[in-house]
Amino acid sequence: MNRNGMRPIHPGEILSEEFLKPLGITITALARSMTEPEAELIDVLGRQSGVGAGLAGKLSVQLNTTPEFWLNLQSTFDLRPAQIERG
Incomplete structure (x- = not known):
């Protein structure tokens, strides 16, 4: 566990739970719109x-x-194991 007690959250979870589901967007539609x-x-x-x-x-x-929002989510997720290891 990390210092703040929260589990590491992957950007994919944020994408799904905070964007796709509430907006009713399918992954297929998002992929097409982004080519x-x-x-x-x-x-x-x-x-x-x-x-x-x-x-x-x-x-x-x-x-x-x-x-930056997405890159910060990713870098925070990537750094969690090192933070946990250091205690």
């Missing part, structure tokens, strides 16, 4: 891959956020 392979977004949602700069930019345009 991204659906498989890439499925991998992010399934926590099999992360959000890089290119995808962050496209998500920000489609979901009215910023690229």
Whole structure:
């Protein structure tokens, strides 16, 4: 567990729970609107891959956020194991 007691949250979970579900957007529709392979977004949602700069930019345009929002989510998730290890 980390210092604040929260579990690490992957950007794919935020994408699903805070954007796709409330807005009623399917992963297929989002992928098409971003001209991204659906498989890439499925991998992010399934926590099999992360959000890089290119995808962050496209998500920000489609979901009215910023690229930094997505990159910060990813970097925070990536840093959690080191923070946990250090205690």
